[in-house]
Amino acid sequence: MNGVVPSIRVDLQLIADMVEPSSSVLDVGCGDGALLQYLWKTKGVDGRGIELSQAGVNASVRNGLSVIQGDADTDLKDYPSDAFDYVILSQTLQATHNPRTVLDNMARIGRRSIVSFPNFGYWRVRMSLAWSGRMPVTENLPHQWYDTPNIHFCTIRDFVTLARDMNLHVERGLALNGKGRPMGVNATGALANILAEQAVFLLRRA
């Protein structure tokens, strides 16, 4: 654990803060491995990653991280139950084909799950659809409807409802603004569902 301590995006920092030192983590959709690298360097976390893009995988492995090319929808089923302390899904849920199955597998593989996602209930998104009558394109959701990888958007309320249906207990929740900073509103409340641009939840099996 030597070398320079890396700095990471604010929303990743908030996820990292939810992880206990020296724990084991599976980061699903780990991108270039920034979060795993940070968790290893600062908390001695035993991390693994799955990433769809080969470029991301190769960059991660070049940095000494344990990452495989794989897909959250199809490859989580291979992992045994309770294999990790945390399974993390950061800004990826909305791009999966079957979000409920993905969450189900995460809850099975990890003792805790950490999920971050863009909130489709955010007021600007609602306004965009209400006033222009077009699918919203914002700084954090920059894709047009026809080329977006995001096929399963949800609101915070949708997510909290699903978690309850799946018997997952919300241990912590953070409502975040567009810059990924916490907003100091109750993350499961009605206000967060309107004001927050994204959210992070720490879940465990109830």
Add this chain to the structure above:
Amino acid sequence: MSATENISLPGQCIELGGNGKLRLDCGVELGPFPFAYQTYGELNADKSNAIMVCHALTGDQFVAETHPITGKSGWWGQMTGPGKPLDTDRYFIICANVLGGCLGTVGPKETDPATGKPYGLNFPVITIADMVRAQKLLIDHLGIEQLFAVIGGSMGAMQVLDWAARYPERVFAAIPVAGAARHSAQNIAFHEVGRQAIMADRDWHGGDYLSHDTTPRRGLAVARMAAHITYLSETALHRKFGRNLQDREALTFGFDADFQVESYLRHQGITFVERFDANSYLYITRAMDYFDLAAEFGSLPAAFENTPVRYCLVSFTSDWLFPTPESRAVVHALNAVAANVSFVEIESDKGHDAFLLDEPEFREVLGGFLNGCAEHKGLNRL
């Protein structure tokens, strides 16, 4: 006579199986027998920096030096040396000639102590596991408790997987490159073509050609030509040769090597005969055919149950001999036991041979993975 005889080889050769013979999968007990290996770099004080390189079917222990027979540079010279991924300033690199080989380690061309004549087909059929057992005896001999890494491509990757499955506590990191946990039907089929070519050569003499002072050159050359095609990709062959003619302006309407690709393959065949023993080719291809980790351990995940080893699998996009799904099957098995595994597929159009060639991304991934492992193991720089 075989060209590989009566040459003083660089490197070292020890006697294994002297006290306690090596029990082979076929039931035969072998020993004492010569085992040749080469090393690069220095073993550190606590013997924690050793990397075992496992060579492929027709490779040998001369990883990073001019080959004593062919005069060509080492087969993984671009990977091995100061500042390279297999950094000889940092790691102690060991590569042994496999059991059944023909460059110093006991194989069918060596003398059978029981008869005083070359083994020929009296040499026992060996397996990938037998090769690994012999390498483990070498590690014991060198007093190395745990290898920092075991790495190899193709048949070398089979040995790496076998090492990790058989001696998990003796391996910190395993890097199977362009390999598989079993030899596919298609691969067995190609090997059978090669073996039949050798055995159809009348100079083979039922495997006893050394007594007849000859060697099945044509058969072995044809075996090599057929195999060589499987190491390349269609794209690579086309780029290199296309339909270009060899030293001529027009087709000759005969069966001389009109095309460059024919001339190239013939050259590959002829030069191979100079450095390889035909019976060794039979035995080693057989060992690959027999390899099936899942069959031995009951299932592939069972082979890696509770494994403490850190894995990095590498495949190449255009490799159709050991295609990516073979590596992916191993990754899935390792995931099923929550092993620490990395897996990269390198974009290359050079086919199976890509693992031997200078592929910058492969080099960087390998260097990065080893660096990460060194950090996790607390392996200090020398």
